Amino acid sequence: MPDYGHDLRFGSFITPQSGRPEAAVALAQLSERAGLDLVTFQDHPYQPAHLDTWTLLSWVAARTERVHLSGDVMNLPLRLPAVLAKSVASLDLLSGGRVELGLGAGGFWDAIEAMGGRRLSPGQAVDALGEAIEVIRGVWDAGERRVLRVEGAHYTVRGAKRGPAPAHEVPIWLGAYKPRMLRLVGAKADGWLPSLGYLTPQDVAGGNKIIDEAAEEAGRDPREVRRLLNLMEGGFGAEGGGLLQGPPAVWVERLLPLALQEGVSTFILASDDPQTIQTFAQEVAPALREAVAAERSSTPPSSGPSRPARARALRSPGIDYDTLPASLSDSAVEPGDRDYWRVRSSYVWPGSPGLVLRPATAGQVAEALEFAQRQRAPLSVRSGGHGISGRSTNDGGIVVDIGAMNGVEVLDRARRLVRVGAGARWGEVAQVLQPHGLAISSGDYGDVGVGGLATAGGQGFLGRSYGLTIDHVVGAEVVLADGRVVRADAEHHPDLFWALRGAGGNMGVVTSLDIEAAEVGEVVFAALVHDASDTAGFLEGFGRLVEDSPRALTAFLSVFPTGRGEPIVAQSLLVWAGDDTDAAVSAIEPFLGLGPVLQQQAQLTPYAAIVAPHHNQHHGQSGTRMRSALVEHLDGPTCAVLAGLFGGRGTGMVQVRSVGGAVNDTPPEATAYAHRTQNFSLTGVFQKAGGAQAEQWWERLGVEAIYLSFESHGDEDLLAKAFPPATLRRLRRVKAAYDPGNVFRHNFPITPDPAA
Template structure:
């Protein structure tokens, strides 16, 4: 039989004895320490001397960090598939994507029946397992909006809500020996898991043939199906060389790529992980090189048909291929869209290191398709996805590290979410002003500006970036700070998406633990008066107070309502109350509350999945010095004529304007307010004309979903834009990063 080209994995098969319950856990931890990839446990729920396998796996998941876990194999007749699906997904989410699902059709029917299970014939058991796979995959398909319905002979689901989706694409492996079960493996499963004690090498050859034929018949590539094997414990005393001699033919002739060692001998586990695994990997790699075996994940024919022109899929770097997502992959729905826009990229690359980001850029530069870069995907602009192009998703670069507590110096990965950053810094009494929503990604905000809840006391996020690691269009990775590439460092802070991909930021945080967080709801029926009075109250307030407000259509007799979020940067409640009281006078107050809370709670992450749920929302941005009568009146008129469906105002004065206009590429340092208007799709043409009537001269590109030439001069004053074009010529002369808001190289 051919070698299927899968990466080699090694695991242990531990007996879940309950006489010494801690032993199974310690053996699992030892397996991880020895370098094994997988820990598996028998599942015999009717066995009184065993721990419950699922409870044990949950406990082991909490006691380990890296190793993957699976039942070997779970007893389906005593585990309802819909509940099992949610259990697997939940543990996968809690463990960071470390759960696999090994399933068995059942055996030992007397014992199963004694536990309340239903006795099935061999044929019925196979049919039940097939139905169960449909149920499990249906529950995991959280992107499907319709309720799950499966009308099987053994398992029925009548309109169940789907989800949660697992953290990773959980494979389903089947323990199988007979032809019907083997055909089910080929038709539906992701892996075949027999045991040498029950199957001979000849059985492996015959089984692979049946599986491959069934896969072909189901329109699948046989290489989609991993071949796993529980070994014989008699091997335990052999040397590493003897192990390799026995296992090499199984790998290169029978396609086995996951070897699982049974037994509870700590010395054997150590030897298997530290000696046998690396030796066999080396031997298999040499044999594959000699035979010219293609390695890596296989693409099913139906997925190959969805590939997009202009992308050389076979040339994806090996370091990125394992986590890359294409149309047709189960994970595609999770990564294709942003919060605002529904996208359909041809390839999503998910690098895990700065070096891999550089590899991704080098590869993408050679393709004839658009390029987008995503950190969190929550941006209003929607530029973190595309149609038919490549997306480089840096979400895996999410580390948060306090480098120097005395200097308040923090290093943050570009893929981190700001809510997670706040949570990580909270125990240190530190915070970074970072937008107003915890799911926003670090990379986009920390290169564009960063209008956050601490803006008036702290400034923009970019104002405290003191260094960055950047992957450039030519494949280099450089450090940018005042001493290294100072021109690039200047440009990154305000126009970073046009120059490269920042992989990490060094940022000076501020001393902060608790804040006063206030929420007001006003009757904003007199919208112009509300905006003007609210603006005056903001400008008159102490710098420690940063309010944001949103005006939206009212209900129950109110033509318009306004909700204000305000953060007082400190725990002095008396001072906070004094600063907040003037906002009670700007318009009738319908609701009010204020509480002392950690800053991390104010921007807590929600971890929402992005599906373009805002439906291509379109809007415009304006940075204005004051909410004077003219500006407030024009905004109110557009809102009252339903040209705008919502108006948001963020306060960006105070410390933001302490920075010199030329210090960063974000040069707007006189304005006190950032206005964002959401345009009515039904009245778009009139709304555009009315917005131009505001006389906007400055804008924040992160709040501009569509590019127009006039926006560049609003975002960057002439001198700033001229300097940016010079920097662009030096670092991206080929205009690789032209799919952001394009800045033409000088």
């Protein structure tokens, strides 16, 4: 196979000399400035003239911004695989995904043994390296919930906890020359990293043959293995007798056959001379890229790098992966990919999608929808993945994840107009707006995605003074089921604009929203913890205080059991929308009298601080069910039912969010969220054990209105409680106009009906 189809990369191979430690760092920085893709350092821990390579890599990572880094190659016999895996993952996370792993089996055994390493025969060293790869990949597989067990002859891991996972899919490249090592490369590695100083160009062809055969025997495609090459003893100037002696044009001429005929796609220059590195980066690299591109355009390789066989075996039968648009393929994630565990599940729902697409533009979203509609698989759309009811994952289907569309821009400060990408997190939005003295009321947790909340409602910490998030949306960019990208506002597609604010997940994929922010700088934030053993009385008192409070105060309450025989505990989070501390204290102090106070604290703080983004990974919370209710008052009968939930098992928590005030200023017919008389939003969180009994008790509330975002199970009969009859009829008409094929049906299903 003359050309494996990989993109060309270029790097430097720098001596980690301990006598001049700053020199290696300076050369790494020069490599980055010159445009190289990769900086590598040899690893000989027993060599006193060398710095420790891993320490040097860490230092260089902090002193560079773009270039990738690797040992060339790391000395495995002196580096415990499980610890090395964690070191690589940690530095990859800290550097933003810029670490690769070159590994060697060891060679200078006297020196290795002198440093405390165990001497191995050549065959044992190869076996140990194969076991080490299994350990390293096992540690990185943080999505696997079982502990790691590897029973090897040289490396044994018994019950190790996995993780952390690297920021990107770190490849493992092996420095290999002998047939047995080459077969290991083909069977298990992601790359072959030899040096021209130890082989000839003709040897590269022989090594490729062994690697390719071993890959096929292991059920892999040979194109899964990148071919790298350290270029030793090269120099620029007059043409000499060596392979790489001469002007840049000679280098290009002699490297071109290695790229096209032997499949080498990464060339790493071994040099400590700044001028040589710069010439290689700025003259050889671009010229060789151009020459390879020209040859490929006339005789292209059979295809690009293939997906690993282990990943292909996990593909969903309902998806035609080969027809995926090229614009989406690079960022797509499939089962078997190392990033799969990060994207498979949402906050509540564990999932196993067959394909996660991550478009970065509205045009790519349209391509993703067109592709998805040709498949025999469910479709889910995800902004942040934190939604309780959003169904932003599935099993065997396609997830369109718009997290890359996360820009936040103040369009007009005088009008307080902000454009927010639907894939942003609300904590990120708050951080951008803080310097402008602006805020958008947006839930109570910074990891919540913009798209889900701002199309469903948006009950937030500023709700009583600001209203719902949707009440201040003035426009949206939407990708429709037929691929059109439209602007929806009061003048353009007004029916669609109405429907997006409360039922947007049923109408299209919102990619950005224009929102009017509020003038909010610092707020007063108080957290109170009470003994709420008199649960009904506590709730009733809380409700009276909220309704009697000034609109500037918004209060959220969580009530939960602490254990058998222990008191019921209530945590109140109160936010005063402004920096008038005297007024805030006057409004908050009455809440202290609701019951015995266990903890209290209050502070003047930026709004962004109370909704900071946490960037937590989602793994699903299988078994948890959540129920919703919107009520006008926390009256005696309502509070008695809520208190009764704690009489048995199964209730994990009850939450109360205040939603009166400005929320109810918006007319019911103005948006698809039509519940504008209630003062409280209730949520019950029920555990698997005993949860059914608790849910039956919840029905005693006689719920007539719900907030869909807090219902975990989208039964169709809940639609009548989420949307009053006139609202639901109008939604069905809008659905028929904009999504007649019911493409967006995997949330709470609103079926299209033009005659509704």
